[in-house]
Amino acid sequence: MDAILLQVLNGLDKGSAYALIALGLTLIFGTLGVVNFAHGALFMIGAFCAVTLNKIFSISSEKVNPDKTDFLGNPLVEKTPYLESWFGDTGIAIMDWSVPLAILFSIPIMMFIGYVMERGLIRHFYKRPHADQILVTFGLAIVLQEIVKAFYGANPIQTPSPAAFVGTLDIGVYIGFAENAITYPYWRLVYFAFACAVIFAVFAFLRFTTFGMVVRAGMADRETVGLLGIDIDKKFTIMFAIAAVVAGVAGVMYTPINSPNYHMGMDFLVLSFVVVVVGGMGSLPGAVLAGFLLGVLESFASMNVVKQFFESIFIPSIDQIVIYLVAVIVLLVRPRGLMGRKGVMEE
Amino acid sequence: MNSTTLSDRALLLFFIFLVLAGPAILAPFGGSYPDLLQKFAIFGVFAIGFNILFGLTGYLSFGHAAFLGAGSYAAVWMFKLLSYNVLPALILSVIVAGLFSVVIGYISLRRSGIYFSILTLAFAQMMFNVAYSVATPITNGETGLQIYNDDPQWLQGADSPLTTNLFGLKMNEVFWRPEFLGFEAQFNVGYYFCAFFLILAFYISMRISRSPFGMMLRAVKTNQTRLSFTGVSTRPYMLAAFVISGMYAGLAGGLWACMDPLAGAERMQWTASGEVVLMTILGGAGTLLGPVLGAGFIKYFEAIFSKINDQVLHSWFAFMPDGLENVMVAIVHPFVGKGWHLTLGLLFMLIVIFLPGGLIGGITSLGRWITGRGRKDQG
């Protein structure tokens, strides 16, 4: 039982990343009708916002220490971050909290990138075939990741969480299990909570603001809204920027979980498309639901007992194919995914 | 004879000329060596086949690489079991890919639009993951399926060559190495073997495109709903198109294995499926020549740009003064060698932004612009 609960928790935690990326993708996909292959790259850029802030914080003064030597036998150049030498412990604390602080850093950057992308590129592709959209956004994704590679190299770069969130929390004891039955890393719990908050915020924004109402109306029937004299294009630009921010902050918070590298966006890209489509085109709740669902199923499939069960019915390594198998089954049972709307991206 | 068939015939002759003269045409561009020429032909076949489905019906399959991979595995198995003769290998690769595409097509075509794309993607990714790991006894996993000295090769003659051949005609044989304008061209048996199939593939695709069957497929693209209201069931036509294009992919995979007898799992990955999508769109989806151009474009960049290192750059700009030379090298450096992806990505964007309709669209409008201007000059 505790093993299952642990995997549910793990699935929700994994699903948070899927859900956040899929949420932004659906906003673009469902509202603007644009197939955005560069969405994974936005996630990656978010993660590298955290890396960049970390680098900025650790800009250092250099002092030669004649007592120590470097690998060539020359005197060692010791580095002290300015933040540390100027602000002492406060400075160290700021460096320690660089990832959460990077959220504030990344929001304007992602908004700007989203704005420029929509105005400068995507806008001209609304009327073009989906094929052209794929080609241009895929090209953009390659360019973005190559730029990041040129600056940061191909290796993963460690970006630790604040020291306060290192370690695990024994959740099991709060809900009546034995000690150490369900322990889970703090940061992953933070990530899950953060994802829920972002998802909630986006839904609330669309539900309760006039802006959201117009956008939802625009999603349903763009032309009529346009006829009403509402500048729907401008609203859609903002929508694109919001989607970029959602992907970006998802990337920022993801960095302590797995060290970011330049191709992490591509790793998530295909998966996030599967999530969006399984959720159903044009449905935000569908995307979120599918994200969490696939996360949980993926976690279950990796359990040894589950693997052994499927092996006994001649399906070895179920964990290799589970996501795609589920996608096939869902799409065959429910023609428009879990909660898809009729007529969106069906032709 | 009406004008359509006339211009078709001209196009076909032009295409045959391009393909046969390939080694000579590409010599000045550093592309005249067997491997690259063969890749042009193989991916040309692949893209032509993909275009029959995507270009005509608008159904975007994101898992076509799976059929190519299946074809390759089938071919290498024929080499392992029978002999190095390429004919049985090619035949089986087309059949195997056909079988896979019947099953996957039958299921995937129950949906349309993006749902269809994701279904094909899901099947291909499952095949790739399985081929890379659990199916290792059949696929040799990470390394790729290759031929070992102790393979049975029941039909292998005692004195037949120990490399892929067509009844003794070795695929890797370079039979002519002339020099064109100071550039070496390599005429290779394998390339012309592939070229034969490329021309055949082109011809068949042309016939399909002009046939009533092709009309029907185009009607699907224009308005499937209307078609079903008129009482036409489109499913059999769609499935036929899917299977034909799957068999093209299998043929391409088989040819690849014939040129280089190793089948790696990566050629089934989504990136490989995506590549043929890009090739087709880049060249011009729905056109006859476009996909072949797109395939050549991408393969050329992969092969040539990735090999340009700083050494080569310095030799290019050696005529300049030292300072300027270094500046030029520094400018070009990020776009070549390890940065070749960057160039490719930029070109994707530039082409799709400025040439709607892909390369072929660009060439057509260029042609129109020239003739249009010519007319103006006359006027």
Place this chain on the structure above:
Amino acid sequence: MSSDKNALHTPLKRRSVLKAGAASAVVGAAPMIIPSTAHAYLNEPKGATVTLGFNVPQSGPYAAEGADELRAYELAVEHLNGGGDGGMMNTFSSKALKGNGILGKKVTYVTGDTQTKSDAARSSAKSMIEKDGAVMITGGSSSGVAIAVQGLCQEAGVIFMAGLTHSNDTTGKDKKANGFRHFFNGYMSAAALAPVLEKNYGTDRKAYHLTADYTWGWTQEESIAAATEAKGWETVEKVRTPLASTDFSSYIAQVAKTDADVLVLNHYGGNMVNSLTNAVQFGLRDKMVNGKQFEIIVPLYSRLMASGAGANVKGIFGSTNWHWSLQDEGSKAFVKSFGEKYGFPPSQAAHTCYVQTLLYADACERAGTFDPCGVAAALEGFDFDGLGNGPTSYRAEDHQCFKDVLVVKGKENPSTEFDLLEVVEVTPRAQVEYAPDHAMFAGGDLGKCNSGA
């Protein structure tokens, strides 16, 4: 300075080389149809230069290692052509190399991108052989690619000097007469690690394996399990993880549910960084199981990749082929010339690639030819020293190098960003040797050397 620059850049008049090559091909044979017998062997260098093919990952997850390999190759070419400080040529026990290229021919090179994919790597190697006339291909940063390219070189008839490849299969079931590996393998890692693990963690341990689900992972898992079981350890579970995984948390979470007290991560590169990070996140290292401290082992370390895992590597045992902190003359000379040229110490991938280039050049000199069969004969059974690993020999039966293996541990207090690992023990060569027909290497066949003629 300017002569230095020339040494680096003049070999590269690519077009003139190309022309010369084409011209010589035309002159050297019947006017139109040139049968392959025009040359004694494939790509016989007829001009003043000889071309080597450096086929490394320049894109994809191993691009950083590929870049380091390329640096090492460029350094090796510089030294072979008499430039720089000569590096390990001065400490190499064989004195056949004179710093005037190879057999008096200036060394030039071409580079390519394997993308860490068998297909792309073979394409790239083929273009080097067919277009650029390379007589030797070297490089690679994963076993799948190395084996695929090794097979190609055998078919084509050029020498393949493997770069970083750790699978038993490279010199086991997939060994080839034209292929040579200097790097160590899974069996050697296990043989070197097991005694150190026994000494540090005792004989009564329960090991849990997480293994990348492909050939390299399996051979390493098999090797480590066998070696530790021989020391009395019990293998509780062997779990395969999908290759595309980026998050290993669901696998790690299960480890704590068993009574295992050691976790072996048979992952490499990005997988290793993520699985190790995940394992530390889940607090495995703070656990006490069966009254013992829970331990994690990473059998194959890569310093480049370890930096991605940061502080998580501290105190974790693993093995490497070579490490820059070694104090023998060869290693010191190499670190010096590499470090002075590029500003940071070389990785083990760089080391093995540099050594392979030197070994190839030396074998050509000793054989007096570039003919792959002659070179192979000169490499087979060759004993040498001074290249950083102590006395080493290329075994004739499987073309595997035998030398000392380093057991390393993540350093607790790194003084610089490169100072991540410390060498715990240099396991003597005798301890990691095995018979050519050992069960983990059986089933292969070198075949006959192929010169492509």
